[in-house]
Structure formats: structure tokens, C-alpha cells
Amino acid sequence: MNKTLLIFRHEFRHTIKRTGFIIMTLIVPLVALLAIGVLQLVSGIAKPTVEITTIGYMDESGGFQQYTSQGKITLARFDTPEDATKALVNNDIKEYFVIPSDYASAGVINRYTLEKQIAAPPATTAAIKNFISGNLLAGKVPPATIDLIEAPLNLVTTRLTKTGAVAPEQGGLGNLIIPGVFSLLLVLAIIFSSTYLLQGLSEEKENRLIEILLSSVSARQLFTGKVLGIGAAGLAQVVV
Numbered sequence: 001m002n003k004t005l006l007i008f009r010h011e012f013r014h015t016i017k018r019t020g021f022i023i024m025t026l027i028v029p030l031v032a033l034l035a036i037g038v039l040q041l042v043s044g045i046a047k048p049t050v051e052i053t054t055i056g057y058m059d060e061s062g063g064f065q066q067y068t069s070q071g072k073i074t075l076a077r078f079d080t081p082e083d084a085t086k087a088l089v090n091n092d093i094k095e096y097f098v099i100p101s102d103y104a105s106a107g108v109i110n111r112y113t114l115e116k117q118i119a120a121p122p123a124t125t126a127a128i129k130n131f132i133s134g135n136l137l138a139g140k141v142p143p144a145t146i147d148l149i150e151a152p153l154n155l156v157t158t159r160l161t162k163t164g165a166v167a168p169e170q171g172g173l174g175n176l177i178i179p180g181v182f183s184l185l186l187v188l189a190i191i192f193s194s195t196y197l198l199q200g201l202s203e204e205k206e207n208r209l210i211e212i213l214l215s216s217v218s219a220r221q222l223f224t225g226k227v228l229g230i231g232a233a234g235l236a237q238v239v240v
Contacts, residue, residue, distance in 0.1 A: 002221060003216070003221055003225070004221045004225045004228070005225070006225070007217065007221065007222060007224075007225025007229065008225040008228045008229040008232070009229070010229065011200070011226050011228075011229025011230055011233075012229040012230070012233050014200075014229075015193075015196050015229065015230050015233035016233050018196065021192070021196065021233065024188075024192055024237070026240075028185075028188065028237075029240070051072065052074055053073050053074070053094050054074045054075075054076055054092070054093045054094065055073060055074075055094050055096060055097070055124065055127075056076045056077070056084045056087055056088070056093040056095070056096030056097075057076070057078070057084075057097050057098070057131075058077070058079070058080075058081065058084055058096065058097075058098045058099065059077065059099050060098065060099060060100050060101045061100065061101045061102075061103045061104065064132070065077070066134060066135055066138055067130065067131050067134035067135060067138075068131070070127035070130050071127065072123070073123065073124065073127040075127070076093060078096065084112070085112070088112065089114075095112060095113035095115075095124070096111075096112050097109050097111040097112065097128060098111075099132070109128065109132070111128075129150075130150040133150060134146050137149065158170065185237075185238045186238060189237045189238050190234060192237065193230045193233065193234030196230050196233070197226060200230070201226075
């Protein structure tokens with residue numbers, strides 16, 4: 001007689017009644033809710049601080065005097081390399097760059113800093129690029145066009161169906177977050193279920209209960225019922 005269903009019911013009921021199973025089933029969503037609440041509280045209390053970074057520049061080619069305020073970065077002009085280096089050593093500026101006299105033909109800008117870096121930070125690169133572009137275009141195109149050129153690319157993507165119509169589901173972060181959350185829950189359920197399976201087998205082996213069970217049912221029925229019962233309990237955790 002196949003007793004797999006009987007073993008399945010016993011293992012499922014025995015697992016969901018475990019104190020550790022109940023605690024872990026309840027503590028994961030409670031901790032998640034608590035973390036969300038703390039994050040919302042901290043984000044509501046904390047006020048973002050705007051730190052203005054000053055970098056220096058030398059204009060050997062002439063004509064670069066406007067647009068010295070680039071978001072969180074302010075550009076300060078120096079007349080000689082000695083003054084710029086002294087300000088850098090005294091931490092009056094974070095770094096400085098030199099626009100050489102042949103910039104129009106060479107297009108090279110020399111940057112000086114005290115830090116070891118493979119490449120300039122993106123914010124610094126963007127500030128210098130916008131500063132150069134704004135001064136080169138000043139008086140030649142309208143200010144609105146300069147702002148449009150310096151603004152980051154705002155690319156809006158629309159998904160279409162195979163018929164060419166706008167798709168009702170456009171995707172977004174939900175397509176990434178929801179599968180990630182459920183994947184994490186599934187991994188937790190598998191870990192907990194395998195732990196309960198090993199614990200149950202160890203207890204039955206120590207109490208010699210496994211010998212009595214194997215005398216009544218086949219090994220295939222025993223382990224199939226155990227795996228299905230404990231696996232169902234793990235899926236119940238995911239549902240909760």
C-alpha cells in the first residue's frame with residue numbers, strides 16, 4: 001500500500017508546528033516592514049546637505065569666464081600655475097585644470113590633482129565639459145540652446161507590440177524588483193526546508209525511528225513523502 005500521502009501529511013503538519021518555522025515565517029516580513037519604516041523615518045528626518053566643491057582653472061587661450069557655477073561644483077580662476085598649485089596644496093581647491101592656448105586646435109585640457117585616480121570623476125568631467133561648451137557657445141547660440149546641449153540626455157523608451165501599437169505594459173523597476181524579491185523568498189524557503197529535512201532525519205536516526213519506518217514503508221515512499229511535505233511547508237512560507 002502506498003503510504004506517501006500519509007507521510008506527506010505528517011511531515012507538513014509537523015514542520016509548520018515547529019517553533020523555529022513559525023518564528024522564521026513571521027520574522028522575515030516583520031523585519032522587512034520594520035526596515036521600510038525606519039528608512040522612511042530616516043529619509044523624512046534627514047535633510048540632504050549640498051556640499052559645494054571648488055576646483056580651479058587657468059585660461060591660457062582666453063574667453064572662458066562664464067558658467068563658473070556647475071551644480072555642486074564651482075570653478076575659481078587663477079592667473080598663474082603657482083597660484084593654482086599653492087591653492088591646491090593648501091586644500092583651498094580640490095583640483096585645477098589648464099586650458100592651453102592651443103586648445104582650439106589640440107582640444108586637450110591638462111588636469112592636476114593630489115589624488116591617485118585612474119580617471120576623473122564623472123561629476124568633475126561633466127562640470128568641465130559644460131563649462132567649456134557654455135563658454136564656446138556663448139554669444140553664438142541662445143542661452144536656452146546652451147542649456148539643452150549641456151543637459152543630460154533624457155531618453156524615454158516606449159515598448160510596442162508586434163502590431164505597432166503601444167504595449168499596455170511598459171515594464172519598469174517592477175519587472176526587476178518583484179522577481180528578485182520572490183527569488184530571495186524561494187531561496188530562504190529552500191534553505192529552511194532542507195534544514196528541517198536534515199534535522200528530522202537526524203532525530204529519527206538517533207531515536208532509531210527510521211528503522212521502524214523502513215520496516216513499514218519503502219525507502220522511496222518515505223523520502224518522497226518527506227521531501228514533498230517539507231517542500232510544501234517551505235512554499236507555505238513564501239505564500240505568507
